[in-house]
Amino acid sequence: MEKYLSNIFFALILIAGIGYFVMNVRKLIRNIKLGKDVDRMDNKPERWKNMAKIALGQYKMVRRPLSGILHIVVYIGFVLINIELLEIVIDGLFGTHRVFQPIIGNGLYGFLVGTFEVLALLVLAAVVVFWLRRNIHRVQRFWNKEMEGWPKNDGNIILYFEIVLMSLFLVMNATDVPFQQAGAGNVISQFIAPWFNGYSPEALHTIEKTAWWLHIVGILVFLNYLYYSKHLHILLAFxxxxxxxxxxxxxxxxxxxxxxxxxxxxxxxxxPYAMPEEGAEEEVPAKFGASDVTDLNWVQLMNAYTCTECGRCTSSCPANLTGKKLSPRKIMMDTRDRLEEVGKNIDANGGEFKPDGKQLLDDYITREELWACTSCNACVQECPVNIDPLSIIMEMRRYLVMEESAAPQELNMMMTNIENNGAPWQYSQMDRLNWKDE
Structure with a gap:
């Protein structure tokens, strides 16, 4: 029985890790579905093309070459290296060791693991550069006001996660004596193995198994950390x-x-007094625009969860660059935070939302931010995963104008002039074309 305790313990950890992840995914889907329905199933070929080019191909990332190329290295490396999880899971459940090595042969196995080792080293190098850019070089877009506290720490935590996981993978291979003796795939770990010279075979085995356990547990922790992190975009970008x-x-x-x-x-x-034809009754919305997250559509709510907090939108926003309070990144972060608050309210009240006296407008996003936007679409153009902060801003503006008649004085004057004079300026209708003669 003792022989199988390790396998049983592994199975329990695996079930717990995946189970908690599935629970959070269900909560995520529930929260996104709080949004209004919108049809986004038109032109499927173009949509599949966008997903392949932008989410999979990282097309928009490389517009800024340094960060874009480094991101591709981390993205490809992290995804491909985790293919070895299949072998780890089988070994953990059945007590085998490198189960695929005898099945596919040293040649192919060595090629695969060797590729993983090279990628692990490249990921380590890229992550170190990212850490230096964020904390030493202090790239400005990572130090905006909205990036204080948790958002700043979250970015670093992810980098530490990746450093530890890649290091554990290489140490695990370096201390695996049979693997090193076979000389198939130890492209990088062969240079780490000498660090452990002088250790007994028992000590090397203990180090290898410790690295193995920490690696798989670390991956499960990372998987469940995604829900609470900006790195949820790893899943939602597609x-x-x-x-x-x-x-x-x-x-x-x-x-x-x-x-x-x-x-x-x-x-x-x-x-104007005609009654609508039978069967053609017009549906008038209960509310014009949006004052809270449930007034937005589900794609906009998914946008909020997908935000990478990279700040490319804010660094390209002309309003932000001229000192205005608006930050498109903050719009998305505020929307996500409010949506999380609503979701926790529902969880705490048996599946129903209990009014909490708060809303997205004013409690999270100020009117000053909304009216600072020039609606130029720079934020939409720059986002590497096609998030649309402008659509949320426009819906909230619509609410202010149509529900509260709370447009800025300048805008109210313009609309009054258009109504009375047929032009935005305060001229009579007879004089409204005089500008062409100047």
Missing amino acids: PNTFFANLKPKGQFTNVEAVTNEVKMMMDPNAD
């Missing part, structure tokens, strides 16, 4: 790019009820 808005940037959505009202007002033959 659906996020698939369901992204395909319309031209600058083409805003309209409320159908308002559009129909305007069309009727512009039609000289329309009867």
